Amino acid sequence: MSFKNFGLDSRVLEGIESMGYENPTPVQEQTIPIILEGKDIIVSAQTGTGKTAAFLLPVLSKIITDPHEELIKAMVVVPTRELAIQINQHMEGLSYFTSVSSIAVYGGGDGSLYAREKQALTSGIDVAICTPGRLIAHLNMGYMNLAGLKYFILDEADRMLDMGFNDDIIKILSFLPKKRQSLLFSATFPKKIRELARQMLVNPAEINISLSKPPEKIAQLAYVVYDNQKIPLIKDILQHKNLKSVLIFCSTKISAKQLSRELKTSGFAIMDIHSDLDQKNREEVLTDFKNRKLNILVATDILSRGIDIDDIELVVNFDVPHDGEDYIHRIGRTARAESNGEAITLITDKDQYKFLKIEKLLDSTVPKGQVPEYLGAAPAYDPKARSDQKFNHFRKGKPSSKTRNKKPFHKPRKK
Ligand code: AMP
Numbered sequence: 001m002s003f004k005n006f007g008l009d010s011r012v013l014e015g016i017e018s019m020g021y022e023n024p025t026p027v028q029e030q031t032i033p034i035i036l037e038g039k040d041i042i043v044s045a046q047t048g049t050g051k052t053a054a055f056l057l058p059v060l061s062k063i064i065t066d067p068h069e070e071l072i073k074a075m076v077v078v079p080t081r082e083l084a085i086q087i088n089q090h091m092e093g094l095s096y097f098t099s100v101s102s103i104a105v106y107g108g109g110d111g112s113l114y115a116r117e118k119q120a121l122t123s124g125i126d127v128a129i130c131t132p133g134r135l136i137a138h139l140n141m142g143y144m145n146l147a148g149l150k151y152f153i154l155d156e157a158d159r160m161l162d163m164g165f166n167d168d169i170i171k172i173l174s175f176l177p178k179k180r181q182s183l184l185f186s187a188t189f190p191k192k193i194r195e196l197a198r199q200m201l202v203n204p205a206e207i208n209i210s211l212s213k214p215p216e217k218i219a220q221l222a223y224v225v226y227d228n229q230k231i232p233l234i235k236d237i238l239q240h241k242n243l244k245s246v247l248i249f250c251s252t253k254i255s256a257k258q259l260s261r262e263l264k265t266s267g268f269a270i271m272d273i274h275s276d277l278d279q280k281n282r283e284e285v286l287t288d289f290k291n292r293k294l295n296i297l298v299a300t301d302i303l304s305r306g307i308d309i310d311d312i313e314l315v316v317n318f319d320v321p322h323d324g325e326d327y328i329h330r331i332g333r334t335a336r337a338e339s340n341g342e343a344i345t346l347i348t349d350k351d352q353y354k355f356l357k358i359e360k361l362l363d364s365t366v367p368k369g370q371v372p373e374y375l376g377a378a379p380a381y382d383p384k385a386r387s388d389q390k391f392n393h394f395r396k397g398k399p400s401s402k403t404r405n406k407k408p409f410h411k412p413r414k415k
Helices: 010-019 026-037 051-065 081-094 111-122 132-141 157-162 166-175 191-200 227-241 253-265 279-290 324-331 349-362 383-396
Strands: 041-044 074-077 102-105 127-130 151-154 181-186 205-208 218-224 246-249 270-273 296-299 314-317 341-347
Touching: 010 051, 010 081, 026 041, 026 051, 026 205, 051 074, 051 081, 051 127, 051 151, 051 181, 074 132, 081 102, 081 127, 102 111, 102 132, 111 132, 127 132, 132 166, 151 191, 157 166, 157 181, 157 191, 166 191, 181 191, 227 246, 227 253, 227 314, 227 341, 253 270, 253 296, 270 279, 279 296, 314 324, 324 341, 324 349, 341 349, 349 383
Parallel strands: 041 181, 041 205, 074 127, 074 151, 102 127, 151 181, 218 341, 246 296, 246 314, 270 296, 314 341
Antiparallel strands: none
């Protein structure tokens, strides 16, 4: 299946290409045609499945192909500011080759942020991505014209209800035109969500995408560390375990090369594999690893999906993977078929929140190991505090709200 099969507008296809998406994910494959058809939909899909693009792409394409002058054509409501900002960035990337504009509308900030939001909401923004409280503050003032609103999306609805936003959602629904297309996304479908769906959707199609969980026979462990403790800790683990087959994942080529160099210097039989190696060299390294000429392989994500090497005893995430799905794919390299396996993840300060999100997706907490005393004191695992720090930093910087004068949040690929 290719994105071209959906009949999306060509400018949207360009956006998809510039984001580097090659093929639709399962949730995209199933939901995009239904949304393009104009039907309401309720989708069970977790973060990491590609659900954001599953609703942004068809809505974007429909806005382009059915232009009308009225303001605010689509509204996305999400539980947190962070998610509003993230979805808006996604939108800016996907809509880069179109004239569709979007803004993230979230609470907090000073009066000038509110004024800027008001300005955008009243003078030509196409898509508003909002947190409930802030949206209601704008709605109550009476200046938002929703007569042209055709698409309403509620994302992470279960989280929204967990956070006590039920009444807010009902209130928001009361402001919306009756004739609209509504899309509801939720990781789980408890009774309260079904009740909400009944009030919000008309004859919805139902899609259920369940993410695979890592096999139970993989023993998972994580260490919370400072950056400078990572390499010494890996050396310690490898020396003590004395394993025949270890796969270490790094997020970047630079960290893969550096780790490999350090471990080689300490006498380990190790090679690194990443996109700088040509296909022939990659195959040679992989063959040596399979034949156990090489005990340790350091890899970037090029190896995390698909490649079936049997009997890997230990997978190490030297860097926390991007999201839950990557985590599952990476650690799934061990414990193939009958064998048991181990997976160890190193978590530095900047990755604590990312790891918490992975644990949420797995619906379980990964046990944390004790860093050996001789490596010095290690940090505590306190991901929520770290996420607040990150967010405060973000808010002091430039908010991501944009109007028509957009810049891409990453550079589109050259044609
Ligand atoms: P989401 O589940 O929407 O949070 O998306 C998870 C990640 O997958 C995001 O980093 C997206 O940019 C990425 N993504 C979404 N769709 C695709 C696709 N078709 N191919 C590759 N990556 C994708």
